[in-house]
Amino acid sequence: MNRLPFASSLTALLLVSTPILSAQTVSITQKSTGKSLSVKILGYSEGEVRFRANGRVYELAEDKLTPDSLDRVKEALAAAGKLTASLGVLGEKANELAGHSLFGEKSxxxxxxxxxxxxxxxxxxxxxxxxxxxxxxxxxxxxxxxxxxxxxxxxxxxxxxxxxxxxxxxxxxxxxxxxxxxxxxxxxxxxxxxxxxxxxxxxxxxxxxxxxxxxxxxxxxxxxxxxxxxxxxxxxxxxxxxxxxxxxxxxxxxxxxxxxxxxxxxAEGKVEFIADSEMKKQQAGNLRQEDNGDVWIDNIPMVDQGPKGYCAPATFERAMRYMRIPADMYLLATAATAPGGGTNTMKLSDDCKRIVRSKARKIRELELDEDLDLKTVRKYIDKGVPILWQMCSLPNYNQIANTRTIQRSEVENFEKWAEEIAEEAEKVAPGLAIPANHHICMIIGYNEATKELAVSDSWGPEYELRWVHVDIAKAVTSQGGFVIDY
Structure with a gap:
């Protein structure tokens, strides 16, 4: 915020300004010099007028302005309030120019x-x-x-x-x-x-x-x-x-x-900083623990990666928004994509690191290709932190994940279930070590007794929570992974 406590400061602003007039622009006049400046009024309280000029926001004591300036400020704020409550003709015209019904009857x-x-x-x-x-x-x-x-x-x-x-x-x-x-x-x-x-x-x-x-x-x-x-x-x-x-x-x-x-x-898009202590409290509130031993993270936004298969940008957006960091998957993808398609995950990670750092958070790289196990997963999931997992989304892997996820919803004896899926993993895991169909998704939970991991893909609600044996997950792991942490 820029304060203008002295008339000389306003004079300086008047000298460099080339105001753009519009329906919401108001002319304010300096008492001492009689010079006027066209500004966008943002607020008026406790003896100060808040306005925007030349793309910046200022506050000015009311006693620096002429009485008629203050009248215009009050009228502008009243008119803006009415416009916000009912956009009226302008809203209808905006819809016509957009070609779609963007606005209804109110803001x-x-x-x-x-x-x-x-x-x-x-x-x-x-x-x-x-x-x-x-x-x-x-x-x-x-x-x-x-x-x-x-x-x-x-x-x-x-x-x-x-x-x-x-x-x-x-x-x-x-x-x-x-x-x-x-x-x-x-x-x-x-x-x-x-x-x-x-x-x-x-x-x-x-x-x-x-x-x-x-x-x-x-x-x-x-x-x-x-x-x-x-x-x-x-x-x-x-x-x-x-x-x-x-x-x-x-x-x-x-x-x-x-x-x-x-x-x-x-405010130029600046978001309120969330202290680590508050973030930890929010993440702990998202942790779910079931009677069968399932531990998983809820309230992670789903993002549809779309027709171009932007799995990495979609997964990073999910993780960033979960950590209260604004992100747009499509813009993330564009910055890290070669012309015509193909996302560079490391370039994407580097770009996201810079954005995440600005919110006092960190992106940590994990060597999941070497140490994907329940201990590593538990370290982050128990804090409410999802893991971004680079893997190979092979047809056989997805068939097992889909089938077993449906079956486990009806399981009553999880000890027997653990034995069954362990035998399956031992049999099929060697055949899944194929470097193809590279993909990135999330690990969002685990079950220590059954040695399963909960995974979440950016393919829509039906893929939001699936379960696979940790040995199958190891077999399809490719380069590693990431977490957004403190």
Whole structure:
């Protein structure tokens, strides 16, 4: 937060400002000099006015402003409150330009996430005690704000209300693949535009189309930064009520649009730090222990890795969001993916390490190819920390995991069960040591008596919890694994 306690500071700001006017911009005037500055009003309490100018947030004592400035501030805040409560004509116009029913009768942040998702036809991906998500991989004829997104995700908070809306447009992983190109659909929507032939052209064109559409409704954008430390990036911002539209492009990487509450955008996406003691308490609350000896972690968000098979980015997103670190699987994938597809897991890990470090957490590498055993698993699971496991997802392995998971739900004698699956593991494990179908998923639990591990894949709810014998897991382990820890 930047404070402007002296008139000279405001004068300096006035000298460097080139304000952009919009429906929510207010002119404030300095008492001592009579100079005016156009700003976005954020709040007014305890004798201080809070506003945004040139992409930064300031606080200024009310006695530095003229009385008519304070009147305009109060009127702007009252009008903003009415706009938030009912978006009215602007909301209808926004829906028309988006080509979809983004807004209902009130702010997105005041609606149930499920209702918003149903209105936008976003399939539910996950719903846990403290989070939810809805994700769509749109067909090639799907356009939003004039451009074709490859992935749309609505994230819900602990109250199961929307907290952010992410759209990823032209990106390195998808450009050049046949999926979603939709040349015919593009020409129908934009007959005057040439279809881009390079990734850079696609990124620039999508950004231009989205910016033009938003500016038609909300005026010219402001520039600001969003994100923390390694994740910090320059964005263009438009506001509609208490919704901030943040458009960002990364050279040779992607174009993305993020819709968040204005207060989140004002804070540049910084999230509240959770102390280790509080995090440990939350994780301990997610640990489940059953009468049969099963110990497993609940409330890990599910993420659908999608048609391009982004298993590693999806698994990292699951782990990061479980640790209260915001993450978007598709953007993680783009940064660590070669043009056209193929994720580099170590590059992904390095990128995630930088983001995780900014939240005072660590990504530890585990040599599971050498020491995958119940002792290692128990060390992390008992703390409520899932393990990211690199393995080979072979057909025989999946057949055993699926069959045994169904069968064990009806088991009454787990001593006999332990003997049965141990015999099976001894017989089939040698034939599973095949370096193919490389994959990454999670180990989220164990049963010490039966020597089983609970595994979770980013393939949807039916793969959220499966059980395999530890010797079978050892046989298909490839390079190792990771944990996000303190």
């Amino acid at each position: 997105l942040w005041q609606e149930p996430a499920e209702e918003v998702a149903q209105r936008l036809r976003l399939p539910r991906e996950s719903r846990k005690e403290d989070s939810s998500s809805y994700r769509l991989y749109p067909p090639s004829d799907y356009f939003f704000l004039g451009a074709h997104p490859y992935c749309i995700t609505l994230y819900g908070n602990s109250e199961h209300q929307p907290e952010s809306f992410s759209l990823v447009y032209a990106n390195k992983g998808d450009f050049g693949s046949t999926m979603g190109r939709g040349e015919d659909h593009f020409k129908k929507v934009h007959p005057d535009k040439e279809l881009p032939t390079t990734l850079e052209e696609a990124i620039e064109l999508d950004a231009e189309l989205i910016a033009t559409t938003l500016s038609e409704l909300l005026g010219e954008p402001e520039d600001q930064y969003y994100g923390e430390k390694e994740d910090k990036r320059r964005v263009k911002r438009w506001d509609l009520g208490d919704h901030a539209f943040l458009l960002s492009t990364m050279d040779e990487e992607y174009t993305s649009l993020l819709i968040v509450p204005t207060e989140v955008a004002d």
